Amino acid sequence: MTNHSPGSASPPAAGVNLDGFMFFNATEARTLDAMTARIVPSEPDGLGAREAGVVTYLDHAVAGYFRELQSIYRVGLQRLDSYCLAKAGAVFAGLSVSRQDEILREFDTGIGVSAAGADTERLEADSVEPILTRFFAIVREHTIQGMFCDPIYGGNRDFVGWKLIGFPGAQWEYTEEQMRPGFDATTIPILSLADLQRSRVFRHD
Amino acid sequence: MGSGTPSPVDVVIVGTGATGGTAAKVLSERGLNVVGIDRGPYLTPKDFSGDEIKYVNRNFLVPDVLLNPRTYRQDESETAELSAFSLLPQVVGGGTVHWAGWFPRPKPSDFIQHSLHGDVPGASLADWPYSYEDLEPFLTKVEWAFGCAGLDGADRNAPYRSRPYPNPPMPPTKFGRAFYRACQKLDINAHPIPQALVTQPFRGRKPKHLTGFWNLYGDPSGMRSGTATTFIPEALATGNYELRTDCYVQRIVVDRHGNAEGVIYLDADGEEVEQKASIVILAAGAIESARLLLLSATERHPDGLANSSGMLGKNATFHEYVYATGLFDREVCEPFDGYAGHYLSGGSMQFYETDERRGHICGSIIGASQVGHPINWMLPGRPVWGEAAKRADRDYFRHSMKIGMCLHDLAVESNRVDLDPTVKDAWGMPVARITHRSHSNDLALAKWQLAKNAEILDAAGAKQVTSVSHQRCTGNTFHQHGTARMGFDPSKTVLNEWCEAHDVPNLYVIDGSGFPTALGVNPTLTMMAHAWRACEFIADYHAKGRKFRLDRRPAARNNAGGA
Numbered sequence: 090m091t092n093h094s095p096g097s098a099s100p101p102a103a104g105v106n107l108d109g110f111m112f113f114n115a116t117e118a119r120t121l122d123a124m125t126a127r128i129v130p131s132e133p134d135g136l137g138a139r140e141a142g143v144v145t146y147l148d149h150a151v152a153g154y155f156r157e158l159q160s161i162y163r164v165g166l167q168r169l170d171s172y173c174l175a176k177a178g179a180v181f182a183g184l185s186v187s188r189q190d191e192i193l194r195e196f197d198t199g200i201g202v203s204a205a206g207a208d209t210e211r212l213e214a215d216s217v218e219p220i221l222t223r224f225f226a227i228v229r230e231h232t233i234q235g236m237f238c239d240p241i242y243g244g245n246r247d248f249v250g251w252k253l254i255g256f257p258g259a260q261w262e263y264t265e266e267q268m269r270p271g272f273d274a275t276t277i278p279i280l281s282l283a284d285l286q287r288s289r290v291f292r293h294d
Numbered sequence: 295m296g297s298g299t300p301s302p303v304d305v306v307i308v309g310t311g312a313t314g315g316t317a318a319k320v321l322s323e324r325g326l327n328v329v330g331i332d333r334g335p336y337l338t339p340k341d342f343s344g345d346e347i348k349y350v351n352r353n354f355l356v357p358d359v360l361l362n363p364r365t366y367r368q369d370e371s372e373t374a375e376l377s378a379f380s381l382l383p384q385v386v387g388g389g390t391v392h393w394a395g396w397f398p399r400p401k402p403s404d405f406i407q408h409s410l411h412g413d414v415p416g417a418s419l420a421d422w423p424y425s426y427e428d429l430e431p432f433l434t435k436v437e438w439a440f441g442c443a444g445l446d447g448a449d450r451n452a453p454y455r456s457r458p459y460p461n462p463p464m465p466p467t468k469f470g471r472a473f474y475r476a477c478q479k480l481d482i483n484a485h486p487i488p489q490a491l492v493t494q495p496f497r498g499r500k501p502k503h504l505t506g507f508w509n510l511y512g513d514p515s516g517m518r519s520g521t522a523t524t525f526i527p528e529a530l531a532t533g534n535y536e537l538r539t540d541c542y543v544q545r546i547v548v549d550r551h552g553n554a555e556g557v558i559y560l561d562a563d564g565e566e567v568e569q570k571a572s573i574v575i576l577a578a579g580a581i582e583s584a585r586l587l588l589l590s591a592t593e594r595h596p597d598g599l600a601n602s603s604g605m606l607g608k609n610a611t612f613h614e615y616v617y618a619t620g621l622f623d624r625e626v627c628e629p630f631d632g633y634a635g636h637y638l639s640g641g642s643m644q645f646y647e648t649d650e651r652r653g654h655i656c657g658s659i660i661g662a663s664q665v666g667h668p669i670n671w672m673l674p675g676r677p678v679w680g681e682a683a684k685r686a687d688r689d690y691f692r693h694s695m696k697i698g699m700c701l702h703d704l705a706v707e708s709n710r711v712d713l714d715p716t717v718k719d720a721w722g723m724p725v726a727r728i729t730h731r732s733h734s735n736d737l738a739l740a741k742w743q744l745a746k747n748a749e750i751l752d753a754a755g756a757k758q759v760t761s762v763s764h765q766r767c768t769g770n771t772f773h774q775h776g777t778a779r780m781g782f783d784p785s786k787t788v789l790n791e792w793c794e795a796h797d798v799p800n801l802y803v804i805d806g807s808g809f810p811t812a813l814g815v816n817p818t819l820t821m822m823a824h825a826w827r828a829c830e831f832i833a834d835y836h837a838k839g840r841k842f843r844l845d846r847r848p849a850a851r852n853n854a855g856g857a
């Protein structure tokens with residue numbers, strides 16, 4: 090990363106570097122932290138991508154399952170910073186949040202484009218904007234995954250995502266009482282896959 | 295895993311899904327010596343959970359598109375592009391492992407579309423070589439052997455059935471109750487959609503809890519009916535069925551007399567194995583079965599096996615799931631609903647039959663559901679990032695429901711499956727290329743029905759209603775049919791009325807490939823009954839050297855013996 094300007098560092102973010110990274114370097118992680126925090130902001134309730142540890146989800150996913158997207162992540166992150174430097178005089182993470190929002194809006198196609206089918210060969214040939222449009226669509230899609238996945242994948246830390254929407258986890262059974270009409274479902278304790286795997290539902294004797 | 299050439303058997307079945315599982319049971323219970331081959335693993339309830347990333351966003355069950363893609367184009371003028379079109383699971387049990395399990399019966403009109411509508415311009419409608427009445431005994435056999443829940447008499451226009459539903463339906467969900475109330479206001483006949491699951495102790499199965507992730511997830515409870523937990527174990531218990539998993543069938547072998555001799559597959563270790571059999575059955579799903587026949591071309595069959603008519607792959611039909619969503623200022627989804635079958639609670643067959651005043655022919659089943667699970671829920675037009683998106687997540691997730699439909703797909707000859715000229719799978723075999731453009735009738739049908747669905751949502755009190763419009767088929771229902779049309783005339787059809795290839799006298803294709811036209815309901819109950827019927831013929835007549843053909847005249851057909 091040649092375009093990183095050290096003077097513009099924002100305060101260390103909650104989601105970054107708690108777990109270390111398998112794939113991203115510190116600069117890449119910092120940019121992604123800033124991006125994902127605009128996709129699901131922490132305000133006003135502290136239930137945002139940062140608190141959910143979304144960058145850890147991205148890191149695990151790109152190191153493993155989405156390995157064919159490694160190139161577009163690397164190149165996308167570099168291009169985003171070059172673009173921001175040329176246009177706004179600082180790398181993405183060094184810009185104010187309102188400026189970050191403006192930049193991301195430029196690359197927003199308005200639809201949740203599916204990230205499937207990376208076409209890495211075309212990366213170099215394309216002009217800057219189409220790559221950044223696709224890169225943003227991928228990061229957006231993966232951010233939503235990291236926000237609402239089971240915590241076993243590294244995201245949705247402390248059930249931050251599920252608390253936001255009122256989802257109790259992928260539970261397989263409820264008590265008679267919980268199933269009764271009118272029961273306040275928000276009082277059901279949230280359970281993770283790990284919790285469920287320890288429970289009797291998963292024992293098949 | 296076997297190597298080289300294992301001993302010949304009576305029957306080899308490619309596929310262990312809805313139809314291959316049915317064949318395994320029917321044939322092995324009748325004493326035939328059967329081998330079933332599937333390219334996927336044998337997973338059991340303990341492999342499953344409600345992990346959305348694993349089942350919905352990644353390919354734990356379905357083929358990896360990087361290894362085994364398909365291509366899609368709308369018509370000849372386009373170059374087909376890589377696509378995950380209608381990728382059914384690659385696992386023992388096939389599409390029944392993680393389906394929603396809507397299990398409605400077809401209606402008599404589905405079998406006589408040409409008689410009813412004549413030559414519709416741009417379409418190639420045909421009558422089936424058998425009728426609803428012919429299939430009825432097999433629909434009943436499947437419902438009672440497999441396990442299915444429904445409410446007797448609730449659909450006012452339901453066709454004749456010889457036995458009631460084996461199990462009562464699940465109680466309605468919150469969004470289901472909203473749907474029922476709205477339909478009552480509008481005088482629409484609404485009822486539980488029959489579903490492939492058990493709600494009471496049934497044939498050794500005990501429903502443990504009335505919850506469960508359905509559509510797209512495997513079921514850890516065993517409550518839902520799938521062939522991997524019913525027909526496959528029953529076939530194995532006969533001692534006559536051998537299951538070979540993780541084996542990828544590459545082609546069908548034909549002897550010098552033009553009879554099928556067996557199949558060649560790659561086993562789990564990549565070794566090539568030939569399994570010889572007296573009868574070869576394809577049940578790989580309508581896309582893969584057509585592909586296998588095309589891949590089995592030889593000098594004598596240059597355009598693919600069983601394709602002297604040139605019709606193989608043509609008239610392919612695929613339903614599209616389209617829907618209208620409603621946003622409410624009250625909660626319409628309880629968290630439980632996600633598990634009580636989020637794709638089904640309340641539906642209607644009121645708009646099923648043709649009413650030409652609507653400006654189109656045919657009709658489709660409709661059903662109410664919630665909008666999905668946390669990562670992949672669907673609410674068209676909602677913001678997708680930033681503060682507005684976060685507000686939408688918080689405020690809309692449990693306040694939205696949808697009313698969807700399985701959009702009918704009129705048979706069109708140029709809609710087809712063939713081999714892609716350039717794209718190959720990771721094993722070097724050409725992949726299936728889908729060419730499909732919806733007939734204008736179906737675009738009109740979608741528009742009319744979605745407006746009706748929106749009206750129901752309105753009556754349910756939605757404060758905002760949005761419809762998705764149907765533009766192109768994406769294969770999102772995973773319903774595949776028509777690629778090896780069955781009929782009496784060998785110059786116009788691929789299979790005969792028993793699902794046997796006109797050209798190859800001991801080769802059967804028993805999945806949806808044979809359907810001359812699509813249905814307006816989810817097809818799998820019909821496919822399984824269709825497969826059961828063919829397999830009884832195979833066991834009771836073909837295997838005993840007493841094959842016969844039906845007379846094409848309907849009057850004579852109804853009296854034909856046995857099946």
Ligand SMILES: Cc1cc2nc3c(=O)[nH]c(=O)nc-3n(C[C@H](O)[C@H](O)[C@H](O)COP(=O)(O)OP(=O)(O)OC[C@H]3O[C@@H](n4cnc5c(N)ncnc54)[C@H](O)[C@@H]3O)c2cc1C
Pocket residue numbers: 308309310311312313314331332333334381382383384385386387388389390392393394395396397509510541542543544577578579580582586771772773774805806816817818819821
């Ligand atoms: C998410 C989802 C929800 C659905 N919900 C419903 C519903 O509610 N109602 C309904 O009626 N239908 C539903 N369906 C459709 C239903 O699953 C299919 O109609 C049905 O499974 C088709 O049965 P089949 O026997 O033709 O093929 P499948 O069940 O797909 O079985 C085919 C089998 O063949 C194997 N196979 C394929 N090629 C090869 C090869 N070359 N070598 C070896 N093995 C091979 C596959 O691995 C697979 O196991 C749903 C499908 C999906 C994906």
